[in-house]
Amino acid sequence: MNASSEVSVVIPAYNAARFLRETLESVIAQQNVETEIVVVDDGSVDDTLDIARSFNGRVRVVEGAHKGAQAARNVGLALSTAPFVKFLDADDVLLPGSLSRQLAAAKTLDVRSIPYGPARTMDESGQIGNVLAHTPPDAGLHPVAHMLFYSPLTSCPLHRRTLLNEVGGMDETLPREHENDLHIRLCLAGVRFAYDAEPVYAYRRHANHNGLMAGGMTRFGTTWMLDYLRLQEMRIASHFEGRVPSDVLLHLAWFYWKSGRAVLREGHESDAWKFFEEARRVFPANPVCGRGVYRMLSSFAGPVRAERWLNRARARQKGVGSSA
Secondary structure (H helix, E strand, O other), X not given: XXXXXXXXXXXXXXXXXXXXXXXXXXXXXXXXXXXXXXXXXXXXXXXXXXXXXXXXXXXEEEEEOOOOHHXXXXXXXXXXXXXXXXXXXXXXXXXXXHHHHHHHHHXXXXXXXXXXXXXXXXXXXXXEEEEOOOOOOOOOOOHHHHHHHHOOOOOOEOEXXXXXXXXXXXXXXXXXXHHHHHXXXXXHOOOEEEEOOOOOEEEEOOOOHHHHHOOXXXXXXXXXXXXXXHHHHHHHHHHOOOOOOHHHHHHHHHHHHHHHHHHHHOOOHHHHHHHHHHHHHHOOOOOOOOOHHHHHHHHHHOHHHHHHHHHHHHHHHHHHHHHO
């Protein structure tokens, strides 16, 4: 690899033959930045390895057993040599000029700050769409509160390799919430995330996206998310020595409540109540996460009935729309 590389682009790849070439070409096309590209194959059984190797040494290819994307990212991080690291999925693409822009921004920041920006959508054909919904930081909100509830996607930041190593990289034990966990740990370690509104990359949405997300919260069981949130709560309490700012507590309660709603929607009412109760414990005054109508219904009739009423209202609206 190029000893003068400024950015290591780490790409975990599992059966990614259909899109990997487009992903790699988007990295190679980046202007005014020296990159090294590390593709970590996660036990693919398609042509992923052949495609990665076809780039004539421009791409460093590492083979491994199927252990998941987070393990692959950690392997790539350990092999990277550049001072900055960009994690990129094997079906997404970097937008033109994004690496040089983020690198320039990073060089103006102190060594415990990293730049990040939003993402755009992209369909299976490669058509790039709108900016994904996101919430820019609010100057009045504690950074930990913002990152707890509004964490950006994995490929949005340009990380400093030293900071990733300092917090231990990705947590391979989590079934999901990997970027949320990483970014919270970085925040608690004193890292500042510097926002820029220019989109960084395109996140590919697949035709079966909704099907893949079905049961997304509980397909690994219902306890892991509760354990995850309790772990974050413990870390936050330790960091603030028990004097946690109220906005951090509020957003933690909202995270519990939002997770409870997801569990409820997937048909696990008794487990959902565990999340709602934790939210009320953390922030008794205002734990309900949702828009005005839901908040009103939930306060009046409880979260389970509120969800049922909203679902019925949505079904009626859908029926009217279909008949029209």
